[in-house]
Amino acid sequence: MNFSFVPGDALRAGGALLVIPLLDGDLGDTASTALTAADKALEGKLRAAATQEGFKGKAEQSLVLNTLGTLAAERVLLLGLGSRGKFTHEVLRQAAGRAAKTAQKLKVQELTFVVPEALAAPEAVRAIAEGLLLGVYKFDRYKTGGPKEEKKAPGLGTVKLVVSGDGKSPELQAAVELGRRVAEATNWARDLVNEPPNVVDPDRLAQAAQEVAKATGIKATIGGRKEIERLKMGMFLGVAQGSAHEPRLIHLAYIPKNPKDAKRAPLALVGKAITFDSGGLSLKPADSMIDMKTDMAGSAAVLGAMRVIGELAPPFPVHAFVGACENMPSGTAYRPGDILTSRLGKTVEITNTDAEGRLVLGDILTWAVEHKPAAIVDLATLTGACVIALGNYIVGAFGDNDGAMEEVLKAAKAAGEEFWRMPVTELQKDALRSEVADMKNAGERWGGAINAALFLKEFVGDTPWVHLDIAGPSTSPKERGYFNKGATGVGLRTLVELVRQRAASPESTESPAESAAPAPKSRAKKGRSARA
Known part of the structure; x- marks a missing residue:
């Protein structure tokens, strides 16, 4: 899995799946820049879909929406992180794991993950990298049969991490490498x-x-x-x-x-x-x-x-x-x-x-x-x-x-x-x-x-x-x-x-x-x- 950092605008990063993690309540006035921009590009349909499906950002909640060509990303995945008071980097790690499993089900090879603005720190980046790599794990080497195209289908291989700043921090690079190891x-x-x-x-x-x-x-x-x-x-x-x-x-x-x-x-x-x-x-x-x-x-x-x-x-x-x-x-x-x-x-x-x-x-x-x-x-x-x-x-x-x-x-x-x-x-x-x-x-x-x-x-x-x-x-x-x-x-x-x-x-x-x-x-x- 190849990781790279993308500074600033998540909507221009591309990729088949744009992942936006949200704390409980972030759909309201405290919405992140990435969510606000994505919802605006989708003419309010992202928030409307979240409301209709009961997505509030609670722990283990998720919502996938097809952008129908309105964004560079083909789909948007909202990930619930739960309450702000109970948030830990392990919560983010678990959420990244859910994102990886969603990407596998959608047969996505490229993913763009928005690092929460308040958490663009080495610990958060490491947690995301670990969660994604742990989440794509499968032990199926002894399974035989099934469609040949499924066996040969490549998995998630490219991850772009959207961070504030220029994304060239040595600390962030080291954190991703440690998470990978x-x-x-x-x-x-x-x-x-x-x-x-x-x-x-x-x-x-x-x-x-x-x-x-x-x-x-x-x-x-x-x-x-x-x-x-x-x-x-x-x-x-x-x-x-x-x-x-x-x-x-x-x-x-x-x-x-x-x-x-x-x-x-x-x-x-x-x-x-x-x-x-x-x-x-x-x-x-x-x-x-x-x-x-x-x-x-x-x-x-x-x-x-x-x-x-x-x-x-x-x-x-x-x-x-x-x-x-x-x-x-x-x-x-x-x-x-x-x-x-x-x-x-x-x-x-x-x-x-x-x-x-x-x-x-x-x-x-x-x-x-x-x-x-x-x-x-x-x-x-x-x-x-x-x-x-x-x-x-x-x-x-x-x-x-x-x-x-x-x-x-x-x-x-x-x-x-x-x-x-x-x-x-x-x-x-x-x-x-x-x-x-x-x-x-x-x-x-x-x-x-x-x-x-x-x-x-x-x-x-x-x-x-x-x-x-x-x-x-x-x-x-x-x-x-x-x-x-x-x-x-x-x-x-x-x-x-x-x-x-x-x-x-x-x-x-x-x-x-x-x-x-x-x-x-x-x-x-x-x-x-x-x-x-």
Whole structure:
């Protein structure tokens, strides 16, 4: 998709579709210059049509009107943004997504988008670019049949952004480019999650990591079962042992070229990567298994974020850690009642083999802590309990380090992703107490998302850590704004914003000696490298 800026008059910009976003009430005396000019050219028919169709500029409203040759644009699309008091850039992003979907239905290849006059700022331009690119996303590569002309029909390829001023601002250009990078990385992550499990297995996920490394110049290290055994990741191995597919240990490392920056404490990103979760011997019901190809959405978001982070080149290292495997039932699968020994040395009694993600993450978090990061953020489709608590569109954020939590929540708000802080309370710790081991992998049903977070907390020691349970928002149950039904890439934009914010705050990128928390005690021999 090619973006360009057009200063001033939207009516002369041309294009097949002229998009005018409006806040609730903008059809009245506060009408924008673009709306007033378009309505005048159409002899009042635009406002009349809006009145007749009940369009007022409310959220998610839209109206398409054919100009019948009276304007350079063939059609005008009015987009509702809702009330002025509730407006955010995410509202604009969602509206741009609706515009992209309308353009697809109309088979439009060119689009002119009027940036609201009061919002002709880099954030607004970026939101529009992201919304359009996310909105045109489709996952239909396995569909066959249908009219050949439909398959070959080109999609939306040219976008003109109408802004005040001359449109030559370097900030606006940079904003569009950042929006493009983030949206393309998100769509790449959506592809990984939407692919069937017979395509995206641990090997394919490792290959995706190598593709990221090759494209951005960052370092990729891939390990197999022998490396996982060498690192004594007993929980990871336990989960993986029931599958015919070999597990993969993935480490991506962005290291700044400046030697001083390279020595700073890294930011560690950890993604859950169960490429298919049958539940193991604690088998899921058939209906619950249908979407379990998406149980690696956390890793897809982390790998996708690294695509952008490598290009942003922040002045501190960023590491991504992923343990990829399947959770399958077989004669070699781990069992309820088994006791597994983690890399940290803690023993875990298995009470439910369908609580597997936290086992793999526990070993990977231990490994990440050994790299002495300034902070760790993990993304995981971890619990159905979090979906019950927060629904399909809100990420549950867990952690007891207020500074790290505030940083992540601030990044999420800037990215337009909805997060809600959840408690991590010691009051629930009894739910994980075992009579035969240091802890159980699953406790009672009540507070299930908190129990899972408490389990992970055992493996991060004093390192500032935020756990993001994305079980609900990792997929959308329906088409909405720039979402299609299916994978969303949630969390990726927040991770990018987190890195951008830390890059702008030198105090958050101190040297390891100044800021890194001590690693939890490990079974690894002193001086042994934990890198795969």
